[in-house]
Amino acid sequence: MKIRLKFFLLMTFVVFFAFSANSFPSKKIVQEYREKHERQILKEFMELLSIPNVSSDKKNIQKNAEFIKTMMEKRGIETRIMETKGNPVVFGELNNPQATQTYMFYVHYDGQPVDPEEWTDTQPFEPVLRPGKLIPGTHKPRPIPFPDPSKKIKEDWRIYARGSSDDRAPIIGLLTAVEALQNAGVPLKNLKFIMEGEEEAGSPHLEPFLKKHQDLLRCDVLFMCDGPAYYSGDPTLFFGARGITSMEITVYGPNTSVHSGHYGNWAPNPAVRLSHLLASMRDTDGRVKIKGYYDSVIPLTKAEKEALESIPSYEEEIKKNYGFSQPEQNWDSLLEAIQYPALNVNGIQSGWVGDQARTIIPPSATAHLDIRMVKGNEPEEMRQKVIHHIKEQGYKVVSRAPDKKTRMKYNKIARVVESEKGYKAYKTPMDSPLAQNVIQGLQEHTGEKPVLLPSLGGSLPIYLFHETLGIPIIGIPIANHDNNQHQPDENLRIGHLWTGIETYAAIIMREQE
């Protein structure tokens, strides 16, 4: 395997030095087309972003699907809105007689829930352009009106709106790549597009959809168009993603708040109990102390280890961006850390703090935890390990709020609820012929060495596609890493969109052999 990889690296350099910048017609064609049409591209994108896309908002989800169908049909893609028991899937096909390969692209058009109050001055579904990155309290570039043709659109500008990056950027990116190549008469592969409408709700109806439409969805490889590109901003491919499952734990004290003077030192304090329980589960350096937590992890392959080593570190920049001096220390690097399962405390709540604080012993304390899993981990197995650990700390584990009888029977009671069943991790071997072929193609057409990530830290329901359709999956993320994914002020950097269009174009061009 090592010889193969060395050969590949050698080939990489041969290819790289054999072509000069203008030997890459796709990149040039796409750049020229984009430069001529950038206002039109952004205008169409902002129209899409104006449609609210929270999964539970059925009416607007339907509007999204219809708007996307129109966008696709404009590019000659044969499109249909396919119903599921939840939100519809927008499916499209673009066949090209000479093509021998069929590439399918997955995007989700729904977005995370929003709290408009938390957005800085603008509304989540009223997209605005800002001439730079918003840093609350530090830097607040004011929204600029949609620019007249005399003003050059700059790469550092950003579009602020829910779904601008996660995950509507790939929709405009892919369709613009198709359009640009079609316009120049460049032949394409056979293309399929599958756009899901409830990924942020946990993709509850994706599996039956995939099973039902196996024939329709047949392809050589599926590209997941989601997530952020590597920090360097270079074209990025990822070969897997962590899985996710989440749970909520509530521990109990008295059945109502009690006066901390009359009962302090005597009535059990659930906030203290929760602190001890969480502290017993993991240390402050990310090391999970739950028995067997790392047992089922499948070790990294040599190719994956070498890929990780070849990627430049952006840790200093990230720490500075996020304002902390030292990461958790259990793993050697961020890139290594996300190759292992994590136990994240997403939130804790008990009693009141701040202006609302009361001198009481609260009746309960709750923590929300997610488990990010890697290849080898099963969601049920991992949740059970956590539950087993809670039991080992002396807790009676229950699934509902304890009744009086249960309260009087057990000293320590923990209610554990599965918040999100979730799904496991997936990885495509980086050294498979298919993976090698895609890497090489991207490199040849763009003239750049892409960043190759064995796995994203984030989670995508990739395993579903793989298990149902039996195809390999590779990710092409294009968003800027600081896109505020899942948060207020979500944004997309324009330069990243431009690079994304070029990356997609390099992938969808018909193979020349």
Added chain:
Amino acid sequence: MKIRLKFFLLMTFVVFFAFSANSFPSKKIVQEYREKHERQILKEFMELLSIPNVSSDKKNIQKNAEFIKTMMEKRGIETRIMETKGNPVVFGELNNPQATQTYMFYVHYDGQPVDPEEWTDTQPFEPVLRPGKLIPGTHKPRPIPFPDPSKKIKEDWRIYARGSSDDRAPIIGLLTAVEALQNAGVPLKNLKFIMEGEEEAGSPHLEPFLKKHQDLLRCDVLFMCDGPAYYSGDPTLFFGARGITSMEITVYGPNTSVHSGHYGNWAPNPAVRLSHLLASMRDTDGRVKIKGYYDSVIPLTKAEKEALESIPSYEEEIKKNYGFSQPEQNWDSLLEAIQYPALNVNGIQSGWVGDQARTIIPPSATAHLDIRMVKGNEPEEMRQKVIHHIKEQGYKVVSRAPDKKTRMKYNKIARVVESEKGYKAYKTPMDSPLAQNVIQGLQEHTGEKPVLLPSLGGSLPIYLFHETLGIPIIGIPIANHDNNQHQPDENLRIGHLWTGIETYAAIIMREQE
């Protein structure tokens, strides 16, 4: 000292057996008067409870003061509303030429803030009678209209309203006792009344008031009329109260929420940090692990220890009431536990849980802590011990949210804010002649052995009176222990009010010697 106490106990029995029930004229007089006027008593009380009494509500606080002044003047008490830099004090005097002793009574007429949403079906300032105790989810006795004279008012009924127990019950209790004895021509001691309007806001202007009016406030003993009577419902005296101070601790992770997939295992998780920090401070059995936390505690006297041993335990009932099977185990009993300093976690908050949960690493985690202090502990000393402990866990302690520079300089940062400066504990020696005299008087006039508590678990600014006026202080709490003090659905059991009136009457009767 032991001999003295034994003598006292012996005397107790002698007194007890020497008098039969109708040998206690004050009790009988008061009972007969009360039985004839109970509707009128409750009506006046409910009128008072209808006036909102949250400290910050200046307009209504003034209304309270005026209403109370009218109530006092009706009983011939010379009353004035005395301004402070905060809420006014209502002060009254009732002199009786033959009396040789002056007893002063402290009450606060303000109440804890309210969240009407959390009250069960009724409003905090629309008092209602319920024919029993409200136990949410279990027992919900429906409000009954103010009873017509054909219906007997029952002792188990309760009045639900903010301030019904804490601390407006003593107002109606004291004034009814005065009225009943006056009506029967029973001579009284010299009486003074001091009614504060901002105790629940931390009594910020009490000290200057006391200093300014030392002459006016001269007396032999001050009775604190606040807090709950002992669980048995018997007349209760307490000889001290724990002090209180509180603080808020915030620890930090990234400067904004970050995606738990992309950064989980690497970005510092403040919820985990806070859990470890709190777990390092105390165990789940109430034992504080902070260095020197118990060093300044003045040990209990023999009299106090013996008093504690003589009080019947109500722990089984309390545990059943509050739905837990086992208290914290560090102290042998509830009565013992509250004689020692406590470190209570009142609330913790980080990120989101429940429906709002997001799969993120939150930017910060906050805990609100109160310290309940006993004799010997100083608020500043105790807070500093906690701060020292936080520093020993590797934290840079700051007083404001850290700026970028601080964030990049220190790995672990904790913001510690003093929420309530608070005040220290106070105790009157139980074996002092004054204390013995009061105990004996109460016993003689009611024919019952009162419950004698060396200290309440709760906090009252007693030390202030003692230090400023140089007088001993004894508490006479009359509210039911399950009054939901500081919580929604605060209530007063009618039977406790009746006993309270009898207890006050026994205290204010002129000494017969």
